[in-house]
Structures are given as structure tokens and as C-alpha cells.
Amino acid sequence: MITPDRTVSTTCPYCGVGCNLQLHVKDELIYRVTSDFDHPVNQGNLCVKGRFGYDFIYSNKRVTTPLIRKQAQAAGARTQAFDRSEWREVSWDEALEYTTDRLVEIYKRDGEHAMAVYCCAKATNEDNYLLQKIYRALFRTNNVDHCTRLCHAGSVTALLKSINSAAMSNTAAEVIDSDCFIITGSNPSENHPIIGLQMKAAVEKYGSKLIVIDPRKIEMCDFAALWLPLKPGTNVPVFNAMAHVIVNEGLVNREFVEARTTGYADYVKTLDKFTPGYAEEISGVDRNLIIDAARMYARAQRGMIFWGMGISQLSHGTASSLGLIHLAFLTGHVGRKATGLNPLRGQNNVQGASDMGAMPFFYPGYQWVDDEKNAQNWEQLWNVEPGGLNRKRGLTTTEILTHAHPGGVRALHIMGENPMMTEPNLNETRKHMQQLEFLVAQDLFINESGAFADVFLPATSWAEKEGTVTNTDRRVQRVRQAIAPRGQSRPDWEILCDLAQRIEARLGRPNSAIWNYDSPAQIMAEFGKLDSNYTGITYERLERHGLQTPVPHATHPGTPFLFAKDFPSGRGKFIPVDYVPIMEPPDEEYPFILTTGRVLEHWHGGSMTRNSALNEIYPSPVVEIHPVDATWANFTDGQPVRVSSRRGAIVLRTRVTEKARAGVVFMSMHFAEAAANLLTNDALDPQAKIPEYKACAVKIEPAAEADLPHPEIRTERGRW
């Protein structure tokens, strides 16, 4: 039996659920992970990633020495260097001086619009706050964004327009108190596994009824009262038809609509054409299912809506989200316990990174950058001369790369993200990356994006640093150091403070914006001064179970659910939405719709999970095809196929499964050797600028074993 040297309580680095982890450490090896059974988030339960998937921190591919590219890179001809022999090991001093030289040179020559940064939804609140502070206070740019643009931008835009608040309104664990809940465009048992458990319990033990609205027969369908298998991209007609039923059958919560919303009369007129029959024609969902779903949700005492990428990652992601918001307005299922609008956030800290102003439109606390008063407040806090901060909204994640050309963005700083796996239409992304004049990668691994960089700054993993993260239901929790930093790696906040001081000195700024923090707690105290959501939070108060924002003052107990009295916008706005088809419908040449997503065992671009034992249980990609399609197209299970869209082609094996819907194939985004995003469509939602990952047209042709990147490796098991 092993007696641990220490057991450290921390927060899981994977998804937005934010489970508590107890790391058991012996001789710097984390050998066992358990969880606090009394923890309000996960009650001691974990998923495979949280309990076993931490070993990437020990990977021998991890970079723990600062690196500079041997071959100088020129804009337009930038190349990828995965091999360590193409890099020179340097001291921290040299790496940071070099980074400072190049960033300041470009800034002085081309000005603030040449500078851009990707913050990181996996880094802590403090790390993200500092990174946006560097680019805003020192380089005077708002070209600050992160991967929220690629995941919930559609939801955020819709929520801001209708109620002026983008966070999940309720606590996920409240689902056991609901009597009906909708899951749409989300696959919680794989992507938010612990919320998935709570949802299963809600159905099996607490008698709640589940409605799944999703093209795929996800595991939660086994627990559902109703499954509405819609075609990808037909959310709006289905949601509007549900609204049509609710209105026509007199199921509207009049009291709520009159007291809490505006625009109802105009909105209702737009519902006329959205009969269940019309929705059936477009979506392929039986009209009776739509009617039943509308009645079930409207008649519930407490109805919750949970949604994910299937709603937001469309060229009409904002409209899809608005369709859902209207359903909550019509029924009054918001502002009470076990109700609400609940976009499940993907990353452990995507909520926090957004809160911290890692977005081109906002300072921390969702304060618009083009509001004079906000700018003045931050100028004061950061010792910036009056008028010094940029009042213009910056470029989004997707726009930053498309603006990478002479006269546009020249320098990009990427902390922990991997656009070369996660952007749509990767062949195009590659061209943009090549155009950059200077690229800084701050990460654990040389991933597909970092391979393009000029300088690599090795950061510590979550197990080697202190900080806070904010989970999907707004719970701010501690991340604690369990082991010493590997090699020379440093916590992101320390790297950023060091870099900022060098940049500030080089720019010759008369006042310091303040970078000499002695701990992350001090950084939180700073942003708490202007971001009232965090004002009442101190590290001491977070000690055991954290606090749910908003926490406006030092004795405030936190906020489990929002909007009890009113919305931040006052009244919730009905904003009519019309049906817009997906940008690339299937046709003769490309007869299938490809939809993308994730699997339980892997995480996003794969930097973490593919360097972990997790890769052993799910080692290679598959394309899921419905048996009906497999029959007419003559594909067998496990056969190599070439999947092509108008933008690219990849070769991988089939998995014939009823989990797919006929006419729709599914692929996960995690595998660099068959990157689904080579195929996806980079068409954007005009308002949210989120790409249409969830639907594009593809064709599938037989391929040879030899065409597979790794014919010897197969993912054998299918869970169900």
C-alpha cells in the first residue's frame, strides 16, 4: 500500500463541469485521483478524463525548456517544426528578451492593429486576466479573443441580445429538481459526463422527463421520454414550431410574458408559418413528436433547457439560440430553481476566460470596450494615461487569422490554444498561419499551431500552479499546486508578468501598469475591484467548495441561479428569427451531411488526451455511418474510406452504427492524422462570427488500407 506524500485538492483541467479532484502524490508522481464525496459539483464522481487522464503532464513530448526556432521564419513562408532538432534550447532570459524585441519592433512599426492574442479557456482566471491586460494596456489593442468564439459565440450573442447576460442561468445539479428538461445539440454523457450522471439520475430516480433534440442517437436518448432526431441545421423550425404549439394551445405563461418580456406581439406574428407540419418537412422530425415535446415542456412546473455546440456552431447559431430562449420566455421557465437557460460550457475555464475579458468587445466583467466610462475606469486601474486604451472593438478569433497579412495582424501570441486543429477549413487556416510575421506559443506541447511559432514558452500544467477557474455554472474554484514544475517550465502568470515588465520597459512607458504580483490571489484582488461579479471573492472564501458568481461583496453567499427578479436587460426581448438553411446543403456530388463533435475519451485538439493513456482506449478516428447509408453505399464496419468536402479530404475507418442518423455522418475533431476540420465549412454566423462546424456536405468513397495514416491502429470498442 502506498502512503501519499501529500493529497492535494484541486479542480479538474478538462470540461466545464469543474469536478473536484484529490490528487494523491508520491515522489512527484500523481498515482491516484479521488474526489470529495461531499462536493456540490460532482459528489465524488469523476469521468475517465478526470480520474485517469492527467498523465499528459508527464509525457516525454512535453516541452520544459524555452525554445527558439533555429531557422528564422519569414512572413508568407512560415513552416511547422514538430521536431526538437529544429529548435534551439535557450534560457528564459533569452526567450523573453527575443519575444519582447520582436513584439515591440512590430508594434512600433505597424501599431496596435498588428498585434493580436489568443487567450486560453484552459488557463486560470488570473492567467487570462494578465494576458488581456498585456495586450490592452501595453499594446493598446482589443484583438483579444479565445476559443469561446468557436464554441458558444452563437449562444453568447443571442443571450446578450435578449437578456444581456451570457452565463448559464442555473446550476446543472438542479436538474434533479426539474420535472422536464430538454437537451439539444449537446451530448452530456460524453462531453459533460458528470452532468450527464445527474441527468440520468433526474430521469431514473427523480421522475423528471427528458426531451432530446439531436440528430444523433446519443446515450441520453436511452433515458429520454422523447427523441426528436432533426437534420443538422434545422433547429429554428423545430423550436419555432414548438413555440407555435405553445401559443396555439394556450400554454403560454401570460403572467411571465407580460411582467418580464417585451416584443411578444410582434414575435407571435412570425410564428404563423412555423406549423409542426412545416417543421416536419424541413427537419424530418415527426410533427407529433414536436407537438408532444412542446406540451411536455410547457406543462412542466420546472423546465430546464440545456444546450451545446449543436445549437451555436452553425451559420445561424445566434438564431438557433434565440429560438430556445423564446421557449423559456413563453413558458416562464427561467428565474427559478431547476429552470433556466443553460448553455453547457465546454472548457474548464471558458466561463472564466470570458469573464476575464478575453474577448475583443469586453474588458473584464463584460464591460464594453467602446464605452468611454469603462475605458476610463480601466485606465485608472492600470495607470494608463487618459485616452490611452483603445476604444475600438477588436478582431475575433476567426478574424484574427483571416487578417494575417501585410497591413493586418503581424504578431500573434497563442496561450494554450491550437487553431491548427480547431479552426474550420484547416487548409485555409494553414495559409493564414504562414502569413504571420511573428508567433509566440505558450504551451505544454509543440502542437500543430505551436509548430509554426518562432519562440516557445514552456508553461506548467494545472497540477503545477495556483489559481482559480470558473465552471459552467459560474462556480469559481481553486486550482492548487500538487507537484513541482517540470523542468524549467513556469506558471503562465509568472511568464506573463516577466514578459510584461520587459515590454513595458522597452516601450518606455512612464507609469507601470503593475506586474509585480507575488501570487495569483493578488491578481484576483485587482480585477475584483472593477468586476463586481468577483468583488466578493477571495482565495480564503473559495477554500473548500468555491463560490458561484456573481459575488458582489465580501459576505455574499454566491448565486446558484440568476434572474429571480429581472434580467440584466430589464425585460427579456423576443427577437423573431426566421429559418435559414445551412450554407452547404448536400447534393448529388456531396450527398452526406457531416457533423462534428467530441468523444468521451478525448479532448478538443488532442494536446492533452492524445499524450495520455486515454489514447490507448480510443487510439484512432472513425466516421460514424448509419446502417441504412452503409447498406446503399456498400460500406462495411471498419472499412477504410476517404471522406471529402469541397475543402479537403481525409482517410479513416467507418463505424456503422445507429447512433448516426441516415444521411448524416459524424466525426470527432481530436485526431490530427484525420482532422475533421480539414473538411468543415468556414462560413460564419454574421453576428457571432462562429463557424458552421456542425454541418457541411461530404462524399465518402472506399479507400485502401494503405491509405490510412496508421492502418495497424484501430479503435475496436464501441460502448453502445
Added chain:
Amino acid sequence: MAATVTLQIDGQSITVAAGTTLLNAAAMAGATVPTICYHEHCTANALCRLCVVEVEGARVLAPACVASVAEGMRVHTRNERVERSRRTILEMLHSASDVSEAPEIQQQLDDYHANRERFGGGERREAEVIDDNPMYIRDYSKCILCWRCVQVCAADAQFTYAINFSGRGFETSISTFFEQSLTDSSCVFCGQCVGVCPTGALKPKREWLLEQGQAPADILDATRGPGKKRRERK
């Protein structure tokens, strides 16, 4: 039914909510009732019988983890009869299973002055360590059939139903269907079972290798397959 019930525990009168288990009522009265299979976050099934208490007038000892309070009950949490029963259970467990990695059971063996050799020489529940996946191992010679793992795999947490009882009587064991490997079962490797196992029968593979004296670097290699390259480069 009355909302509260008054009863005597070890001579002390206490009033508790109706439906309270004797285990919880005893805790409120300040009496410690030992448990093995019971886990606060699992359904109680009264399998191990270590938590038995004597209820006056009842023919047999009552398992405190599932028996509810009743008006006027007189409960003895630790008298000679209870002690003898608990001691025998501990002695039998010790004789059949390897409980060397169950600190709570070791403590209880001491507390009840159990004779570790009383059933010495009896048949033991021996099993090879099953190492069929990179996440955790199963060493059923340490299993005492507390059923916690089965329950968290099922409706106490995961709703995955990958494991259950197999066999009867002394041959009972925890198994996947048809003893297939975990990677062929419906297991999702959440490890809820590992989290509740009281005896080290279920253990993270890295912990198991560390116990065998392997170096951290070798342990990490052993849980990762060879030559699985992350990417194909042109």
C-alpha cells in the same frame, strides 16, 4: 405516521425523524457502529452485517444500515451478543479474503479482539490480478463483495451496468458479463468503482505499478502503448 420517533439507544433516549436508520440514529446518539459495505453515497444493502445491533424483543440482530427506528425501540449498539457476531464476521472475512490493504477492517479486527487465525487453513478466495486495460486493475483476492462497485456502476452513479455479481455462494465474484475484458464491456472507465473500493481490490494501474517498485517513468510508459504516433506528417 408521526414525524418523529423516540427510542432508546444504549440506554439513552433520543428523538429522531421517522424513517431514520439505526445507523444514523446511533451516530446522533454518539454511538459508533462499525461498517464495511456501507458507504454514505451508495445504497445500503446490509450485505456485510458488521453493523448489526441488538433490538430488544427481536429474534435476530438488526443491520443498522437499513433497519429503521421505531417508537419505543430499545437498541444496544455494543453488547456481548453484538460483539461476538461482529468478531466472527471479521474473522471469517480475514480468513477468506486478503484484507491487508483495508485499514478500516484491520482497525476493526483489533477493536473486536478478533482471532486472525480462528478460521486459519480455510479455503481462500484466490484470484489472479486482472490487468486488461491501461486505467485500473482488479485483484479479486482482496474483494469482500461489499457491492459498492456494482452499485456505483449502476444506479448509484454511472448507469453503465458493466459489472455485477457472478456465481453463487462461496464462488460469488464481481465480474463483467461472461467475464469479458473491461475493454470489451460497456465500461467507460470512469473509475467510480475504484473510488469506493474499501480493500484495494480495484486500484489505479499506476498505483499498482508503483507498489511493485517501478520507477515513475516506467509506470507512465507501461500505461501507454508503444509506437502510437500522434500525427502523420507529410
